[in-house]
Amino acid sequence: MSRDEVLKALSKPSPYGPDVDLNRFNIGEPETPSLDTPGVEKIADRLGIGSWVFKKADYLQVNESIVARSMSEKLAKYGAIVLPTYEALKKLNWVSNYSWRLIEPARDKYVAATHLYGRELGFFIYVPPGVKVREPIYTCLFITKRGYAQLLHNIVVVDDGAELNLVTGCGVPDQPIGSLHVGISEYYVGRGAKLTYTMIHAWAPDMVVRPRTVAEVRESGEYVSYYVIYSPVESLQTYPRVILRENARATLNSVVVGGGRSIYDVGSAIVLSGAGSSGEVLSRNLGRENSAIYARSRIEGAAGPSRGHIECLGLIEGSEAQIESLPEISSSTPEAVLTHEAAIGKISEELISYLMSKGFAEDEARSAIIKGFLSIEEPKLPPQIMEVVRRTIEYIASRATG
Amino acid sequence: MRNIDVAAGSRTILSNINLKIGYRELHVLVGPNGSGKTSLLNAVVGIKPYEVVNGRVFLMGEDVTRDPPHVKARKGVVLAYQLPPAVKGVVAGRFAEELARRFEVKKSYVDMLSEILEVGRLMDRYLFDKMSGGERKRLETFLTLLTKPKIALLDEPDSGVDVDSLNTISSALKAVLDFGTSILLVTHSLHMIKLLRDYVNTIHIVYGGTLLMSGLYDEIVPLVEKHGFSGLALRFSRGGTP
Ligand SMILES: Nc1ncnc2c1ncn2[C@@H]1O[C@H](COP(=O)(O)OP(=O)(O)O)[C@@H](O)[C@H]1O
Ligand SMILES: [Mg+2]
Numbered sequence: 001m002s003r004d005e006v007l008k009a010l011s012k013p014s015p016y017g018p019d020v021d022l023n024r025f026n027i028g029e030p031e032t033p034s035l036d037t038p039g040v041e042k043i044a045d046r047l048g049i050g051s052w053v054f055k056k057a058d059y060l061q062v063n064e065s066i067v068a069r070s071m072s073e074k075l076a077k078y079g080a081i082v083l084p085t086y087e088a089l090k091k092l093n094w095v096s097n098y099s100w101r102l103i104e105p106a107r108d109k110y111v112a113a114t115h116l117y118g119r120e121l122g123f124f125i126y127v128p129p130g131v132k133v134r135e136p137i138y139t140c141l142f143i144t145k146r147g148y149a150q151l152l153h154n155i156v157v158v159d160d161g162a163e164l165n166l167v168t169g170c171g172v173p174d175q176p177i178g179s180l181h182v183g184i185s186e187y188y189v190g191r192g193a194k195l196t197y198t199m200i201h202a203w204a205p206d207m208v209v210r211p212r213t214v215a216e217v218r219e220s221g222e223y224v225s226y227y228v229i230y231s232p233v234e235s236l237q238t239y240p241r242v243i244l245r246e247n248a249r250a251t252l253n254s255v256v257v258g259g260g261r262s263i264y265d266v267g268s269a270i271v272l273s274g275a276g277s278s279g280e281v282l283s284r285n286l287g288r289e290n291s292a293i294y295a296r297s298r299i300e301g302a303a304g305p306s307r308g309h310i311e312c313l314g315l316i317e318g319s320e321a322q323i324e325s326l327p328e329i330s331s332s333t334p335e336a337v338l339t340h341e342a343a344i345g346k347i348s349e350e351l352i353s354y355l356m357s358k359g360f361a362e363d364e365a366r367s368a369i370i371k372g373f374l375s376i377e378e379p380k381l382p383p384q385i386m387e388v389v390r391r392t393i394e395y396i397a398s399r400a401t402g
Numbered sequence: 403m404r405n406i407d408v409a410a411g412s413r414t415i416l417s418n419i420n421l422k423i424g425y426r427e428l429h430v431l432v433g434p435n436g437s438g439k440t441s442l443l444n445a446v447v448g449i450k451p452y453e454v455v456n457g458r459v460f461l462m463g464e465d466v467t468r469d470p471p472h473v474k475a476r477k478g479v480v481l482a483y484q485l486p487p488a489v490k491g492v493v494a495g496r497f498a499e500e501l502a503r504r505f506e507v508k509k510s511y512v513d514m515l516s517e518i519l520e521v522g523r524l525m526d527r528y529l530f531d532k533m534s535g536g537e538r539k540r541l542e543t544f545l546t547l548l549t550k551p552k553i554a555l556l557d558e559p560d561s562g563v564d565v566d567s568l569n570t571i572s573s574a575l576k577a578v579l580d581f582g583t584s585i586l587l588v589t590h591s592l593h594m595i596k597l598l599r600d601y602v603n604t605i606h607i608v609y610g611g612t613l614l615m616s617g618l619y620d621e622i623v624p625l626v627e628k629h630g631f632s633g634l635a636l637r638f639s640r641g642g643t644p
Contacts, residue, residue, distance in 0.1 A: 350487050353449045357483070358545060359475035359504055372491025377528075 001105055006115055009106035016296070017237025017265040020208050022109055025149035025180040027117045039173030043142045046202040046231070047169040047392075058082050059123040059139040063148060066121075078133050080164075081126040085153050088124035095124060098155050102186040102214035110182045110210040118151035122183070125156045125164065129190070132163040136198075136384055141170045141183065143207075149180040156197075160190035160218070165385055171202035171231075178206045187215035187223070189248075194222040198385055200392055201229040201236075205260045209233055213240035217248040219274065224380045226253040226389060230396045232260030232291070239267035239296060244306075246274030251380040254283045257396055258291030258321060267296030267326075272306035272336055279307075282376050285314040287321030297340070298328040304335020314344035315373050371397035406457035408438065408445040415441040416611050419457070423553060423584050428575070428601045431588045432622075433608035434631045439588040440484055442608070443555045447471050447481045461552065476505075478552030482559060484588075486542045488531040495525030498545060505549040511581075512548045518574045519544045536567035543571050553584040560594040572597040592623060609635045 013019040040062055058075065059082055060068040066084050075082060081092075088095045105115035123139050143150050158164045170181060181203075189195045195215070203209055217223045223242055242250045252268040270279035281297040299308035314323035329338035347369050355365035374393050381389060408416040416438040423429050433439055444452035446459055448471045459467045466474055471481075489497075502512050516522055519540045530538050543559050559571050572594060575585060579601055589595065595602060605622040607614040609631055615622070615638070625634060 348487070349450070351489055353471065354483060354487055354489070356471040357447055357449060357475060357481045358501060359472050359480070359549065361472050362470075365472075368492060369489070372489055372528075375491040377491070 006105045006112045009112035010109050010116070012106070012108050012112065014108040014110065014210070014237060016239060016267070016294075017210070018235045018263060020180070020235070022113055022149070022180070024147065024178070026147055027113075027149050027151070039144050039175070040142060042173050043171040043202070044140070044169065046174060047171050047200045057138045057140050060142075061121065061123075061140070061152075062142045063145050063150065064121060074135065075133075075137075078131050079128045080131065080133055081124070082137070083124045084120075085122040085124045085155055086120035088155070089120055095155065098157055098186060098188055099153075100186075102216055103184055103212055107212070111184060111212055113149065114151040114153060114182050114184050117149075118153055118184075120153050122152035122154040124154070125166065127158045127162040127164045129159040130161040131159075134163065134165065134382070134384070136165045136167045136388070139166065139168045141168065141181070143172045143177065143179050143181060145177075145179065147178050150182070152183045154183060154185040156185070156195065157188045158190055158193045158195045161192045162190060163194045165196045165382060167198045167200070167385065167388060169200045172204050172207060175204060176206050177204045180208045181210070183211040183213075185211065185213040187213070189215060189217040189221040189223050191218045192220045193218070194224075196224040196226070196381055196385060198226045198381065198388065199228070201227075202231045203229075203233045203236070205232040205234065205262065207233045209236040209238075211238040211240075213238070215240070215242045215250075217242065217244050217250060219245050220247040221245070222248065223250045224253075225251075226379055226381055226385070227266070228255045228257075228389075228392055228396075229264065229266070230255075230257035230259075232262045233264070235263040235265070237265040239269060241269040241271065242279065243271045243273055244277035244279060247276035248274060249277065250279040252279070252281045253376050253379045255374050255376070255393070256284070256293050256295065257286045257288070257374070258293045259289050261290045263292050263294075265294040265296070267298065269298040269300070270308060271300045271302055272308055273302045275303050275305060277303070277306045281310045281312070282379065283312045284374050284376060285312070285323050285325070286370065286374065287314065287316045287323045288318055290320045292322045292324075294324045294326065296326045296328075298330070299338050301329075301331035301333055301336020301338050304333040306336045308336065308338045310340035310342070312340070312342040313373070315370070316344065316346050367397050403446065404458045404460065406442075406445070406459070407455045408441050409453050409455045410441060410451045414455070414611070416608070419613055421586070421606065421613075423586055424603070426579055426582055426584055427603040428579055428585045428587065428598060430595055430602055430605045431586060431608055432590065432592070432595070432605060432626065432631075435590055437608045437631075438611055439590070439608055440557055443481055443557050443586070443588060447474055447479060447555065449481070475549070479555065480546050480549050480551035480553075481555045482542045482546035482557060484557035484561070486530050486538060489529035490531055492529045493525075494521075494527050494529050494541060497529060498525065498548060501545060501549055507548055507550050511550065514577065515544055515548050515574060518577055519570055535562035536564055539563050540567055540570060543574055547574060547578045547583065550578075550581070551583055553586060554578070556585060556587045558589055559587070560589050560591065568594060569597065576601055592626060595619070595623065607631065607634065614638055
């Protein structure tokens with residue numbers, strides 16, 4: 001792809017979500033790495049991870065600066081690698097095989113801008129064949145600068161038979177900031193390998209967020225993602241796509257808690273491109289205040305036998321919020337069994353009454369029901385990650401009422 | 403309950419109900435389907451759309467008529483639903499722990515009830531989600547009784563359950579009566595009453611929106627068996643004694 005083509009793509013809008021003028025944002029200049037940026041501590045708290053992550057994070061980037069990265073024994077012991085993407089590309093020549101392969105640089109203006117101006121900031125993680133890194137690896141991407149464009153390129157390679165449980169927190173302090181976050185993520189899951197990817201987002205009402213994720217899962221591999229966004233944003237649009245080879249599996253969970261005047265356009269797509277593959281999209285959407293949620297999901301049956309299921313549930317609180325559920329199933333083979341269920345409703349008065357009969361005040365009852373609604377029954381995450389997810393959901397539910 | 407009238411919306415369902423239940427007493431309210439049993443319990447607790455439109459509800463001398471359901475529950479008036487709704491995402495075991503914590507009930511008491519009601523296996527399930535009739539009733543009885551209420555209002559814990567569950571639930575009622583909970587048991591059949599015979603203080607028959615008669619086990623059960631609810635009502639309406 002020529003540079004000209006990518007330059008041209010700088011004016012190419014995404015087919016989804018509101019179009020945003022990139023000139024609103026400054027592409028960052030290199031700065032002195034420092035953790036003393038005001039507000040950084042608060043971000044970790046808002047993400048429900050807690051500020052201990054500053055000591056434990058395996059990769060922490062604030063604005064342009066990589067302020068922490070793991071050289072820990074934990075990873076060395078596994079022979080795993082965590083590096084800034086630019087450094088990985090410089091030091092390890094094989095990394096280029098994984099760079100800009102799943103995501104086309106000219107896909108849209110956000111991707112193009114990252115390709116041209118992102119300077120390959122972001123994280124690169126590699127787990128060698130057969131190595132199972134069970135402890136969660138934490139990466140954090142924070143923004144504290146106003147009117148700034150954070151453009152990231154992340155690459156994760158989990159080699160054959162390996163396992164990685166990655167948790168990424170992205171956020172800003174709880175105040176106006178008017179910045180842009182673009183994260184280009186290319187994930188490679190090897191044969192029989194497993195990657196779980198949990199991403200927690202906490203933004204501000206004037207943030208523009210455009211993550212772009214594609215994962216390729218080789219034969220008998222497994223990919224599980226769990227995405228939570230619970231803060232207001234100006235607009236957020238993402239539509240991760242997962243390609244499954246033979247006997248590979250994927251479960252894509254997303255939890256969107258809408259608030260403010262935000263627009264959330266959050267999708268999940270799975271391509272069943274190998275025989276024996278199976279995928280599930282599970283999404284929970286809570287619409288509050290004046291938010292609008294577009295919950296997209298798509299499963300394509302390209303090879304059979306294969307199986308796919310979409311479950312998309314929405315709950316609306318208040319009369320101003322809006323949820324649109326857009327499940328799509330498409331098949332080019334009779335041997336793909338694809339199903340979907342979608343429902344949108346309000347909190348049932350009967351459930352509130354029931355919990356009140358057992359001593360819960362009305363707001364406690366609402367909060368318990370919301371927590372229940374947001375808890376996906378089987379997100380297929382390992383226990384240590386479920387713990388993180390449970391804390392986050394509890395934090396959200398406790399703030400969601402009163 | 404003193405001179406209670408119950409309505410749902412604009413519709414009057416029951417009138418002039420009087421019931422006085424003492425400490426550790428077991429009262430049974432029987433009557434055919436549609437006679438207003440559920441409406442009475444819901445109105446007493448304050449579950450919409452049921453409402454006490456006239457009369458008063460007292461708990462140990464305190465007027466609690468207008469207390470919302472959760473306040474009544476905290477004071478010790480706890481309702482077990484006839485048909486508890488599935489609460490997806492709420493795990494039964496965690497919910498039970500939360501109730502025990504809120505009502506400051508000892509774990510040993512909860513464990514005792516759990517054992518009697520055989521609900522251990524249900525603890526990692528979502529509340530009432532995809533449960534059989536018997537499982538539902540045992541779980542709802544468990545969650546109600548574990549709060550150690552002053553008075554438990556049990557709405558047909560016996561309907562749609564098999565003989566084993568019937569025995570199980572009856573044993574639990576006996577146990578909590580011994581521990582000081584009073585019970586108002588609502589049912590449309592005589593099976594459970596028979597299992598609880600030695601514990602029953604008074605049986606009340608509700609029919610056509612009023613309390614038809616009240617009496618001891620030996621007075622009421624034979625009459626119901628002989629005439630059925632409608633037969634009894636007929637005799638009353640003729641002005642005779644049964
Ligand atoms: N929400 C309601 N609105 C109007 N009528 C109701 C409502 N609920 C129950 N009823 C009526 O009140 C009567 C008593 O019902 P219910 O209390 O459920 O009886 P039971 O529990 O004894 O079977 C029935 O005629 C029923 O149709
Ligand atoms: Mg009833």
